[in-house]
Each structure stands twice: as structure tokens, then as C-alpha cells.
Amino acid sequence: MEDEALADIANRLYAGALEDFIAARAAAAKEAAGRDKDLAAAVRGLPKPSVAAWALNMLARQRPDVPARLGDLGARMRAAQDSLDAAALRELGRERRTMLADAVDTARAVAREQGRPISDAMASDVEETLRALTADTGAADAVASGRLLKVLSADGVNDVDLDGAVALPGLLPAAPPNRAAGTPPPARRLASKKTAEAKPPGGETPAANVAASKTRTTPPHGTGPTPAKPRLEAVRQTPRPASPPALERARAALAEAREAEEAASQLAGGLREQEEQARADIADLQQETAELRSRLKAAEERLDRSRKRLATTAAEAKQAARAADKASRTAMLAQERVLRLGSN
Template structure:
């Protein structure tokens, strides 16, 4: 970013843009860039360069803006989970994992609701990305700061309790200012814990070492070293997290199986009902066809009877007239 640019001005504009409904972002960004023409040098270009967020990131931004307490709860839960992992509290990790499942479900429902209120519903696939982002929020304080900033650009992802890669995932990342402590490699940590300051031998030292020692050194290297206690405890904590994840996966799988059974049962019921309706419809159509035929036959017979009755009436009239004429002649 250019040194002469007004960083505060860019941050204020970004906060306004990423708080808008999803479909309004592009037009608002163009208008904001034009409005910044007379501002600090480089600001209009920086505004135009602000990326449009993905739908999942936008949904999380809406949650951060309209219901920040939910993200605060997730961030606080993440702190407790990291503390439990640091203290190697396997039982605590399992309990916190169950608490996270409940809170994540509530948060995803809230994200769906607030997104709909802002004019755009989210699909199940987008909801899964939202849940993945919120899970990452609990894994890393940097991810928590990014999600709570309201300027998220992409969905986040984390495995276990590892540091989340935030490169390109948040607008104006300089404003996050999150202190993130790098985790030392296991080998370096073990060395410090043992208090060892032994240095690696130089090339010259390795060169002058007697050849007769090589078989003994090779045998030592081939003998596996027993795992240090800190490494074992860390592995146990990771195992506890893995078990918690397994429980979560099993729970989700069981829910999907139950949903599948319900869907299959409903499909069977509807299939049977459809078949019954088709049978009844076919019977009704056959009855209708017979009724139409009876109607046609009855109509033809009625017309014929009407003609016969009319002919009989005319015959009766003629007969009466004849009787009258004969009576008058006799008189």
C-alpha cells in the first residue's frame, strides 16, 4: 500500500462497503472510489482494488456486524480450547468440542437468518463454508480477528488447532494487528526442555572421526529413541482432539443416516400413495367412460322416445279431430 495513502480513510470505506447487502457491493465500491478522487493520493485506486467477498465470507461479515456476540462466544471458546490443549487436558478438550458443536449449529442458523434479512439466502453448501470458517475462528486467534473484523473475503479453514493461513482472506489486513506466536518445531522444543546446548559437529570434526566408530554410530541411529514425555503428552492432546473430531463426524454421519431413512420412508409412502391414486384415477376414468357411453345411449333413446311421443300426440289429435267430424256429420 502506498505510504501517502490515508489508511484510516481506506479502513472506514472498507468497513462501510463490507457491511452492505451482497448485491450492492460493486456499485457502492465504484461510487466510493469516485468520491475519494479528491482525497489522499492512491486512495481511489485502493478502494477500487477492494475485492468483492464470497457469499460465505459475506454471510460471516453480516454475522459480525449484526450479531457480533455470537462470534465473541466462539472466539472465547477457542481460547478455552487452546488453553485445554496447552495443559494437555484431554477430557476438557472433548467437553469443549461438544460445546463447540452446539454453538456452531446456533451460529450457522443465525448466519442464515441475518443473510436472509439482508436480502440473500444461503444454500446448504454455503452454510457448510460458513461453519468451516467459524470452526477456524475457534482454532486460531488470527482467524478470530479476521472473522470478527467484518471484512472477510474468503471462507477460512483449519485442521485441529493449527494456525490459519490468512493471506488474502481479509480486506485491509494491516488493521487486524493480531499478535500471533509462532509455534516452535518439536525438535527445538525438546532440545530446550532438556537444557542441551550441544552443537552439531563441524565438517572437520566429522572428517577426523575414526572410521572404526561408524558401525557403532550407525547402530545407535538405527535404535529408535524413546519418545520424550512432552512429545507424548502433546500427542495425547492431539489424539483427544482427533477423537472429538471423530465423535463429531460420527454424530453428523448418524444424523445423515437418520435423515436418509426418513427420506426413504417418505419416498416409499408417497410412492404407495401415488400408486393408489393412479389406480383410483384409472378406475374413475373407466367409470367416467362408461357413464359417457350410458349418457350417449340414454340421450339417443330419449330423443327417440321424444319423437315417438310427439308422433303419438299428433296421431291422437288427428283421431280426435276425426271423431269430432264424424259426430257432427251424424247430427
């Protein structure tokens, strides 16, 4: 089996209409079986994509510039994360929101042009996958392949899970890891940097400086600088900043809340995708069932006609056999008569 031949067939299948996928796959497998049984088996094993994945495949094939621009934006975001450039990240985040909205609108338009508009729920899944594209080079390659099978999701910490997400994954380029192992997420690294910058040299906190100042001995009157009491009072009147540990805990709680929100959103999106896929599968199976019933009815009618022809032919054969036997006896009698007359 040649990978190139399988890739060509897969590209044709995933570029076609979603409702025709099963029939087109069966036809392609039947055609391939004549020259390569392994190729035919591989074609039959190509999974049908979800509705959202199909819409993304259409976008990648009809408007490849859209995912390409998002991939470039993702590279710039990762560069800003590596350099801990918070201002650039904020600006790129705003740019990503705008580009994602435009990309989803384009995907919906392309799907309509292909004769299958997508719902708002499927549009949300499309947006989730495109967001994952900006976070992970492997996800970007999967979308660009045009053979996506399911929705992708990024948690901002780990690489996007591509297991079972794309047909013929072996043909995708090997993607480098998006972050070195053991490196904390960008948000946590930015927080750590700010905390380190806020801490005075030597590791002392503002509170430690105040405590240290309390232990200093006040010089005798008139023999040294002004007593430190007014300075301490000024320090006490100044609002005390939140301690770094409390700030870190607050940020950690915020991160956990966002992760829980994202997990719930992903679960809801996955269930919506499964529901849509189940509906599509049911429609395909109903169509197949109707076709099989029609074929079965036609076969039963042909069988009934064949049985009737068999009965008629058998009866005619018996009559013909009796007529042949009778003719044979008549011929024998006639021959005997001729012999008798000839002997006289």
C-alpha cells in the same frame, strides 16, 4: 492517503448488500478521486467477498457476540490442550458442536434479514470458518473485522492461512502464534503422555518383565518362596495389551485418514465457493453489460440526432449566407443609384 479514510470506506462497503458491492465501490472510488487519487486507487482495489464471507461479515457486524463467544471457547480449548486435559477437551468439543450449529443458524437468519438467504453449501463454508475461528486467534480477528473475503480452514496443526483472506490485513492486530514451533499437535501429545504413563519405571515394557522373570533361578524345594511357574502361567493367561508402537501406528493412521477426509472436504467446499463466486461475478458482469449496452444505445441515439441537427444547421447556414450575399449586392446597387441621383 490516510489509512483511517480507507478503513472507513472499506467498512461501509463490506457492511452493504453483496449485489451492490461493485456499484458502491465504483461510486466510492469516484468520490475519493476528487481529493486523493491514491485513496481512489486503493478503494478500487478492494476485492468483492465471497457469499459465505459476506454472510460472516454480516454476522460479525449484526451479532458480534456470536463470534466473540466462539473465540472465548477457542481460548479455553487451547488452554485445555496445553494442560493435556483430555476430559476438558471432550466436554469443550461437545460445547463447540452445539455453539457452531447455533452460530450457523444465526448467520443464516442475519443473511435472510439482509435480503440474501445462503444455501446449505454456503452454510457449510460458514461453519468451517467459524471452526477455524475457535482454533486460531488470527482467524478470530479476521472474522471480527467484518472485512472477510473468503472461507477460512484449520487443519489442527498449522496456523490458519490468512493470505488474501481479509481486506486491509495491515489493520488487524498482530496475533501471537497458537502453538510454539516444534510442539506436536495436542492429540499426539496426549497419546505420548498416555504411552509414557503406561510404561513401567526404568523403561521396561510388560513383555520385557515377563522375559526377565523367565531367567530367574528357582530356589531349591523347601528353601525359598513358591516357584514362579504359577505366576508365569497367570501372566500368560492374561490378555496381552497392544504394544505402544502398534497403538501409535494406529493413531497415526487415524490422524492421516482424518486429514485426508478434511482435505477432501476443504477442496469440495473451496470448489463450491468458487462456483458460487463465479455465478455472482457473472450476474454482476451481466448487469454491467446491460447497463453499458443501454448507455451505448442512448449515446448512439444522441449521436444520430446531433448529426441530423448538424446537417440541418449546415443547410440553413448556406441559405443564410446566400441571402446575406444577395442582400449585400442589393444594398450596393441601391447605394450606387442614390449616388447617381444625387449627382444630378
